[in-house]
Amino acid sequence: MRIPRALPGVLLACSLPLTGCIVESGRGEMSRSLIPEVNCPVEPDTSITTDIRIGYQQIPNGDLIVKDANLLAKCMPNATITWTQFSSGADVVRAFGSNALDLGLMGSAPTAKSLSAPLNLDVRVVWVQDVIGGAESLAVKDSAIDAIAGLRGRRIGVPFGSTSHLSLQSALDKAGLAQSVTVINLEPSAILGAWQGDQIDGAWIWEPTLSELTKDGHVIMTAEDTAEAGSPTYDLEGARGEFVTANPAAMRMWTAAQNWAVGLIRDDREDAVARLAGQLGVDPDQVRGQLDGYIYLDATEQAAPKYLGGGLGTDIRNTALFLQTQSGVDAVGPPAVYTGALYPDAAREVAQK
Amino acid sequence: MTQVVAGEAPARKDDEPEGPAVPPARRRPKLSPEALRHWGIRAGALIVFLVVWWGATAAHVIEPLYLPGPGDVWRAFVRANTWHQVAPGVPREVLGEQNYFLWEHLIASLQRIFIGVGVAIVFGVLLGFAMGSSKWVATMVEPYLNFLRALPPLGYFSLLIVWFGIGDTSKVWLLFLAAFPAVTVATLSGVLGVKRDYVNAARALGAGKSQVLARVVMPASVPDIVNGIRLAVGFAWTTVVAAELNNGIPGIGGLAYVAGTQLRTPLVIACIIVIGITALLLDSVIKWIGLAAAPWKGRA
Numbered sequence: 001m002r003i004p005r006a007l008p009g010v011l012l013a014c015s016l017p018l019t020g021c022i023v024e025s026g027r028g029e030m031s032r033s034l035i036p037e038v039n040c041p042v043e044p045d046t047s048i049t050t051d052i053r054i055g056y057q058q059i060p061n062g063d064l065i066v067k068d069a070n071l072l073a074k075c076m077p078n079a080t081i082t083w084t085q086f087s088s089g090a091d092v093v094r095a096f097g098s099n100a101l102d103l104g105l106m107g108s109a110p111t112a113k114s115l116s117a118p119l120n121l122d123v124r125v126v127w128v129q130d131v132i133g134g135a136e137s138l139a140v141k142d143s144a145i146d147a148i149a150g151l152r153g154r155r156i157g158v159p160f161g162s163t164s165h166l167s168l169q170s171a172l173d174k175a176g177l178a179q180s181v182t183v184i185n186l187e188p189s190a191i192l193g194a195w196q197g198d199q200i201d202g203a204w205i206w207e208p209t210l211s212e213l214t215k216d217g218h219v220i221m222t223a224e225d226t227a228e229a230g231s232p233t234y235d236l237e238g239a240r241g242e243f244v245t246a247n248p249a250a251m252r253m254w255t256a257a258q259n260w261a262v263g264l265i266r267d268d269r270e271d272a273v274a275r276l277a278g279q280l281g282v283d284p285d286q287v288r289g290q291l292d293g294y295i296y297l298d299a300t301e302q303a304a305p306k307y308l309g310g311g312l313g314t315d316i317r318n319t320a321l322f323l324q325t326q327s328g329v330d331a332v333g334p335p336a337v338y339t340g341a342l343y344p345d346a347a348r349e350v351a352q353k
Numbered sequence: 354m355t356q357v358v359a360g361e362a363p364a365r366k367d368d369e370p371e372g373p374a375v376p377p378a379r380r381r382p383k384l385s386p387e388a389l390r391h392w393g394i395r396a397g398a399l400i401v402f403l404v405v406w407w408g409a410t411a412a413h414v415i416e417p418l419y420l421p422g423p424g425d426v427w428r429a430f431v432r433a434n435t436w437h438q439v440a441p442g443v444p445r446e447v448l449g450e451q452n453y454f455l456w457e458h459l460i461a462s463l464q465r466i467f468i469g470v471g472v473a474i475v476f477g478v479l480l481g482f483a484m485g486s487s488k489w490v491a492t493m494v495e496p497y498l499n500f501l502r503a504l505p506p507l508g509y510f511s512l513l514i515v516w517f518g519i520g521d522t523s524k525v526w527l528l529f530l531a532a533f534p535a536v537t538v539a540t541l542s543g544v545l546g547v548k549r550d551y552v553n554a555a556r557a558l559g560a561g562k563s564q565v566l567a568r569v570v571m572p573a574s575v576p577d578i579v580n581g582i583r584l585a586v587g588f589a590w591t592t593v594v595a596a597e598l599n600n601g602i603p604g605i606g607g608l609a610y611v612a613g614t615q616l617r618t619p620l621v622i623a624c625i626i627v628i629g630i631t632a633l634l635l636d637s638v639i640k641w642i643g644l645a646a647a648p649w650k651g652r653a
Contacts, residue, residue: 022460023460023603025521084519085607086599087599094519098514098515098519189613189616192616196416208616274444277445281451282617284443
C-alpha cells in the first residue's frame with residue numbers, strides 16, 4: 001500500500017491554497033487616507049437596500065474619486081455596492097448584454113453601439129463623466145507634418161472601436177483623406193513599440209502613451225478640435241434600463257455623489273489628484289497633466305439642453321451613423337431612440353438642490 | 354491482490370533502464386558533490402544573467418521603458434507588497450497595487466487555477482478512463498476533444514463571459530476548458546499503455562473487471578495522469594492572463610495587464626517573474642506528488 005502514504009501530502013497541497021487565505025474580488029476600499037474622511041454631500045438614505053453593480057475604468061474622472069472616497073456606501077449605507085474594473089467599453093457593453101452590470105462607464109462609441117442594431121440594449125445614459133479634449137490626440141513623428149493634410153500616404157495606429165478611432169476617422173473624413181491614409185488597429189502598448197520601430201508615422205491615442213510619443217513627436221490635432229468640428233467624444237455612464245426605472249432614489253444618490261466629485265476636481269484639484277493617483281497607482285504629476293485634457297460637467301450643465309437635455313442624444317446618434325459606415329453597427333434607429341435613452345431626471349434633481 | 358502491482362513491479366527490470374538504487378521516497382537531500390556542482394552551475398547562470406541584464410540597462414543600450422533594470426523591478430516588487438505613499442508629500446497611503454498586495458493577486462489567481470484545474474483533473478481522469486475502457490465512447494468523444502484542444506482561449510472567452518457573466522465563474526470555466534483535454538489525453542494514453550501482461554496476470558488470479566480497473570489499470574496509469582496534470586497546469590498558467598483581462602483584479606494576470614496599459618514595465622516584469630517562479634514551484638510539487646504516488650515510475 002504505497003499510494004495512501006502520499007495521500008496526506010496530496011491533500012495538504014490541495015487544501016493549503018483553498019483554506020486560510022482566500023482573497024475575495026471586489027473588496028472595499030483599503031487605502032489609508034491621511035486626510036479627514038468625506039461625508040455624504042446630501043442626507044444619507046437608509047431606505048435604499050438594492051444591489052448596485054458598478055463597472056469602472058481606469059480613466060481619471062469623478063467615478064474614481066467617488067470610489068476612492070467610498071461615498072456611495074456612505075450615502076446608501078444599506079445598499080450592497082460592488083465595483084468591477086473593466087479594461088474597455090466593449091467589455092462593459094458585453095456585461096450589460098449579459099445583465100451582469102447596473103451602471104458602467106463607457107465611451108460614446110460603445111454607447112452608440114449598444115443602443116443600435118444588432119444589440120439594441122436597454123441602456124440609459126445617466127451622466128457625462130467627461131468630455132474628451134486634449135487627452136486623446138493625434139501625435140506624429142515627422143516634424144515636417146504640421147496638419148492632417150500632411151498624412152497622405154502615411155500609416156496611423158489607433159485602437160479600433162475606441163473614441164480615438166472615432167475622432168481619427170471623422171478628422172480624416174473631414175480632410176477627405178479617408179481613402180489615402182492607412183489606419184492600423186493597435187493597442188496602446190503596441191502603438192509605442194510600432195512608433196519606436198518606425199512602423200507607424202503617427203497615432204491617435206490617450207495617456208500615458210501620448211506623453212511617450214510626444215517625447216520625439218508632436219501633436220497636430222486633438223479630440224477638442226474634432227469636437228468643435230461636430231464630432232465630440234465622451235466618456236459616459238450607462239445604466240441598465242430596468243435598474244434606472246426601479247431605483248430612482250439610488251440614481252439620485254449616485255448622481256449627487258458624482259456631482260460632488262466634479263466639484264472636487266474643479267475646486268480642490270490637489271485633493272482630486274491625490275485620490276486619482278491612489279486609484280490609478282500612478283504618479284500625481286501624470287494625473288495632473290491628464291486632468292487638463294478632459295472637460296468635467298456638473299449637474300446643472302449636464303441637465304442643460306446641450307447634454308442630457310437632448311443634445312447628447314444627437315451626438316450619440318451621429319456616432320452610430322459614423323460607426324455604420326465602419327461596419328460597427330448594422331442599422332441606426334430613429335433619433336427618438338437615442339434621445340429617449342438619456343436620463344436627465346437625476347441630474348436635474350441634483351442640480352436644483 | 355493489493356501487492357500485485359506494487360510488490361511485483363520493481364522486480365521487473367527487463368526492458369526499462371535501471372533507476373537509482375535507492376527508492377526516490379527515501380532519497381534525503383544530503384548535498385553530494387554532484388548536487389553541489391549542479392546547483393552551482395544554476396546559481397552561476399543566474400548571476401551571469403542578472404549581470405548582463407544590469408549591464409545592458411545601466412549602459413542605456415535599451416531604453417528603461419522597454420527594459421527596466423533589475424533594481425527598478427525589485428523596487429516595483431517591494432512597492433506592490435507593502436503599504437506606501439502615493440508620492441512623497443501626498444497625504445495618502447495605499448496598499449500594494451490596485452487595492453491588493455501582490456501576493457494577494459497571486460493567491461487570487463491560484464484560487465482560480467486550483468478550482469479550474471481541480472475540476473479538470475476529476476473530469477479529465479474520469480473521461481479518460483471512460484474513453485480507455487470503451488471504444489464506443491472514445492470514437493464519439495475524440496473529435497470534440499481534439500477540436501477543443503485546438504481552440505485559442507481568447508477566441509471563445511467572450512462567449513464564456515456572455516454565458517457565465519464577468520465574475521469568477523467564466524474565468525474558472527476558461528481554465529477548466531484549457532486544462533481538461535490535456536488530462537484526458539494523458540489518462541487515455543496511460544490506460545491504453547497498461548501492459549497486457551499485468552491485466553492478464555490479475556485476471557488469471559481471479560480478479561473481476563472492477564478489481565482490474567481499481568488495482569491494476571488505475572495505479573499503472575498514475576505516472577501518465579501526473580504528466581497530464583503538469584501539462585494542464587502549464588496551460589492554465591498560459592491562459593490565466595487572458596482570463597483576467599476583464600475584471601481580473603485581484604489576479605496576477607490582471608495586474609500584469611493593467612500595469613501594461615499604464616506603461617509600468619517594472620511592475621509587468623515583476624508580475625511575469627512571480628508567475629514564472631510560482632509555476633516552477635507548482636510544477637515541482639506536482640512532480641514530487643507524482644513520484645510519491647507512483648514510486649515505481651521508470652522502473653516497471
